[in-house]
Amino acid sequence: MLSVKDLYVSVEGKEILKGINLEIKKGEIHAIMGPNGSGKSTLANVLAGRQDYQVTSGEVIFEGKNLLELSPEDRAREGVFLAFQYPVEIPGISNATFLKTAVNEIRKYKGLEQLDAMEFLALMKDKMQVVGMEQSLISRPVNQGFSGGEKKRNEIFQLTVLDPKLALLDETDSGLDIDALKIVANGVNLFKAQGKDNAVVVVTHYQRLLDYIVPDFVHVLYNGRIVKSGSKNLALELEEKGYDWIKEENQFSDSVK
Amino acid sequence: MTEVPEKEEIKNWYYSNFELFENSLNGQSKAPVHKIRKEAIAEFIELGFPTTKNEEWKYTNIAPLLTQNFKPAYLSNKISLSKEEVSKFLFTGVNASILVFVNGDFSNELSSLLPEAKGVKFESLRQVLNNEPDFIEKYLLKSNKTIDGFSALNRAFISDGIVLRVPDSTILENPVHLLFISGSDEENLLVQPLNYIFVGKNSQIKIIESTVGVGSKAYLLNSVTEIFTGENSVTNYYKIQNDPDTCFQVSRTLIHQERSSVFTSNVISIGGELIRNDISTIFESEGCESNLYGLYLADGKRHIDNHTLIDHAVAHCHSNELYKGILDEKARGVFNGKVLVRKDAQKTQAYQSNKNLLLSRLAKVDTKPQLEIFADDVKCSHGATIGQLDEQSMFYLRSRGIGTEKARSLLLNAFASDIVDLISIEPLRETMNRIILDRLHKVSL
Numbered sequence: 001m002l003s004v005k006d007l008y009v010s011v012e013g014k015e016i017l018k019g020i021n022l023e024i025k026k027g028e029i030h031a032i033m034g035p036n037g038s039g040k041s042t043l044a045n046v047l048a049g050r051q052d053y054q055v056t057s058g059e060v061i062f063e064g065k066n067l068l069e070l071s072p073e074d075r076a077r078e079g080v081f082l083a084f085q086y087p088v089e090i091p092g093i094s095n096a097t098f099l100k101t102a103v104n105e106i107r108k109y110k111g112l113e114q115l116d117a118m119e120f121l122a123l124m125k126d127k128m129q130v131v132g133m134e135q136s137l138i139s140r141p142v143n144q145g146f147s148g149g150e151k152k153r154n155e156i157f158q159l160t161v162l163d164p165k166l167a168l169l170d171e172t173d174s175g176l177d178i179d180a181l182k183i184v185a186n187g188v189n190l191f192k193a194q195g196k197d198n199a200v201v202v203v204t205h206y207q208r209l210l211d212y213i214v215p216d217f218v219h220v221l222y223n224g225r226i227v228k229s230g231s232k233n234l235a236l237e238l239e240e241k242g243y244d245w246i247k248e249e250n251q252f253s254d255s256v257k
Numbered sequence: 258m259t260e261v262p263e264k265e266e267i268k269n270w271y272y273s274n275f276e277l278f279e280n281s282l283n284g285q286s287k288a289p290v291h292k293i294r295k296e297a298i299a300e301f302i303e304l305g306f307p308t309t310k311n312e313e314w315k316y317t318n319i320a321p322l323l324t325q326n327f328k329p330a331y332l333s334n335k336i337s338l339s340k341e342e343v344s345k346f347l348f349t350g351v352n353a354s355i356l357v358f359v360n361g362d363f364s365n366e367l368s369s370l371l372p373e374a375k376g377v378k379f380e381s382l383r384q385v386l387n388n389e390p391d392f393i394e395k396y397l398l399k400s401n402k403t404i405d406g407f408s409a410l411n412r413a414f415i416s417d418g419i420v421l422r423v424p425d426s427t428i429l430e431n432p433v434h435l436l437f438i439s440g441s442d443e444e445n446l447l448v449q450p451l452n453y454i455f456v457g458k459n460s461q462i463k464i465i466e467s468t469v470g471v472g473s474k475a476y477l478l479n480s481v482t483e484i485f486t487g488e489n490s491v492t493n494y495y496k497i498q499n500d501p502d503t504c505f506q507v508s509r510t511l512i513h514q515e516r517s518s519v520f521t522s523n524v525i526s527i528g529g530e531l532i533r534n535d536i537s538t539i540f541e542s543e544g545c546e547s548n549l550y551g552l553y554l555a556d557g558k559r560h561i562d563n564h565t566l567i568d569h570a571v572a573h574c575h576s577n578e579l580y581k582g583i584l585d586e587k588a589r590g591v592f593n594g595k596v597l598v599r600k601d602a603q604k605t606q607a608y609q610s611n612k613n614l615l616l617s618r619l620a621k622v623d624t625k626p627q628l629e630i631f632a633d634d635v636k637c638s639h640g641a642t643i644g645q646l647d648e649q650s651m652f653y654l655r656s657r658g659i660g661t662e663k664a665r666s667l668l669l670n671a672f673a674s675d676i677v678d679l680i681s682i683e684p685l686r687e688t689m690n691r692i693i694l695d696r697l698h699k700v701s702l
């Protein structure tokens with residue numbers, strides 16, 4: 001589904017990703033972990049098409065298409081979804097208007113009929129229950145005045161409504177209590193169930209989420225590179241030992257660079 | 258660009274038209290109002306049109322308006338419009354009493370009143386000047402003084418407008434729509450209504466003033482409106498400026514508020530080549546509230562200038578101002594908001610904010626809040642912002658599959674909605690939302 005090859009990315013002249021390689025097959029769940037500032041959000045945002053990150057070399061193929069050539073909106077329409085680490089607040093646009101526009105823009109791209117107000121409402125009702133979104137949040141401006149947890153839930157709500165092929169979750173679990181965490185995990189698992197080929201990349205600092213969203217692979221991103229990959233046991237090991245041993249293992253390659 | 262003619266030439270044009278106007282009056286030139294006109298034309302000859310050297314016109318260069326002459330509408334051929342033609346200028350779903358002015362002249366045939374408005378006195382200024390000689394002394398000579406060439410010119414040709422008197426304790430459910438239709442296929446016109454609105458004690462009224470154009474020639478709409486809000490009254494004034502691209506509008510509104518009255522205006526400017534609005538509110542007595550809102554959308558070479566003055570002459574009054582603008586291409590916006598809190602105006606609350614979005618590198622806005630505070634126990638604040646569309650919000654919308662164009666128009670509409678949502682007449686709000694959305698699509702091309 002997604003193949004990232006030797007990806008180098010800079011921001012304002014500073015190199016942040018230094019040769020990322022990542023293969024994600026249909027139906028897989030990958031977790032990406034790593035210390036603060038290692039480049040996890042950068043990777044997720046580059047895949048979603050954020051333009052202030054500069055891809056200096058490498059390629060990304062998504063479902064046979066060169067992803068880096070597509071605009072952010074076309075990536076979304078092709079099935080890439082990013083749940084933001086810090087979702088923005090947009091005053092003046094209601095959640096409902098925003099989502100209805102998004103759903104219909106994606107449907108138009110796919111050559112599907114537009115949903116009318118009633119059909120859209122029905123779709124929303126269905127998904128709202130899963131992530132425990134209150135009706136009142138739907139009519140409020142996008143994320144405005146939402147608590148941290150509500151913002152994260154709203155991201156997952158959008159994921160279930162827009163129904164992409166690949167979900168990139170950037171620390172969607174941070175700052176959530178256990179109940180909210182379960183709701184988020186529920187939403188993600190529902191998304192997985194919506195299509196057996198759907199794939200998920202979870203960026204997280206905590207093993208906790210991985211109890212509910214069980215990964216097939218765990219990668220450690222450190223200093224712009226994936227320095228270690230393993231099974232879900234790697235997450236347990238990181239939880240126990242922290243990142244110092246990873247940093248030590250990679251000291252040599254750092255100083256050479 | 259056509260060269261700006263000499264100052265003297267411009268003055269001569271209006272002076273010779275004044276003489277024609279005077280001759281056309283026949284016996285009427287002996288009427289008391291004509292003395293005001295004669296004084297005003299002399300003032301106009303002395304002042305001329307304002308230049309950017311005038312502090313109040315510093316950022317608004319009226320050169321495009323000076324390259325052409327405008328014939329006072331009273332001297333040109335009358336145009337006739339059918340009810341059908343007029344109906345396309347009405348707001349769908351708004352059930353209003355409608356007063357139509359064609360090139361400044363009140364048209365009885367095109368106007369229609371709702372039954373609930375029968376207690377309200379609607380008269381043309383022409384009629385009032387004929388029937389009430391002391392109206393001149395009481396109002397025309399009182400507060401509406403000449404402040405610049407435009408106000409002098411308006412007074413020099415005083416002839417018609419609306420005089421609207423809402424008696425005490427009258428609550429109108431439905432709005433009164435003042436529709437000013439201007440323009441001609443024959444020549445450029447100067448249209449200059451002078452309006453008086455009196456809202457009685459404990460009364461409530463919503464007024465929609467809209468300006469639109471017909472015909473292929475340009476016009477200069479130079480209007481003056483005075484509003485007197487009685488004790489404990491509530492007035493909502495919506496001004497929708499949707500003039501054709503080649504037209505000019507200079508509009509001056511003076512508001513006198515009596516004790517505990519609430520006045521709210523919402524000026525939405527979406528048309529015209531050059532627009533200048535002056536709103537001055539004076540609190541004559543304590544406990545008043547004034548809310549001044551505005552939205553301006555401009556592209557091309559449009560120029561929109563909003564000047565407001567709130568005179569906190571007495572204690573315990575609140576004023577609240579929010580003006581927002583979206584400027585694209587080479588458009589220019591000006592906001593000048595003066596709040597004067599006099600020595601005795603304790604417990605004043607005055608808030609003012611002006612926010613602008615610039616969509617092109619060539620668009621420009623000059624914003625100048627002026628707070629002059631002479632009292633010590635007051636709460637005042639002001640702020641102005643000039644910015645671009647938020648990149649992060651754009652990315653957020655696009656990352657959900659919404660295309661650039663649509664994302665832009667959603668964000669612009671959201672920016673404008675702060676003002677549009679303040680329109681309390683629902684069908685008007687909906688119509689304006691639709692018109693603005695339409696405009697924004699064009700603005701963001």
Ligand SMILES: Nc1ncnc2c1ncn2[C@@H]1O[C@H](COP(=O)(O)OP(=O)(O)OP(=O)(O)O)[C@@H](O)[C@H]1O
Pocket residue numbers: 011012016034035036037038039040041042043052085
């Ligand atoms: N827009 C930007 N401009 C400049 N530097 C940036 C920008 N975005 C990210 N960086 C830098 O790039 C590096 C990687 O940041 P990134 O946000 O990808 O890390 P992360 O792994 O997601 O960290 P965290 O776990 O704290 O979320 C950091 O050093 C950060 O300061």
Ligand SMILES: [Mg+2]
Pocket residue numbers: 040041042085170171
């Ligand atoms: Mg991050």
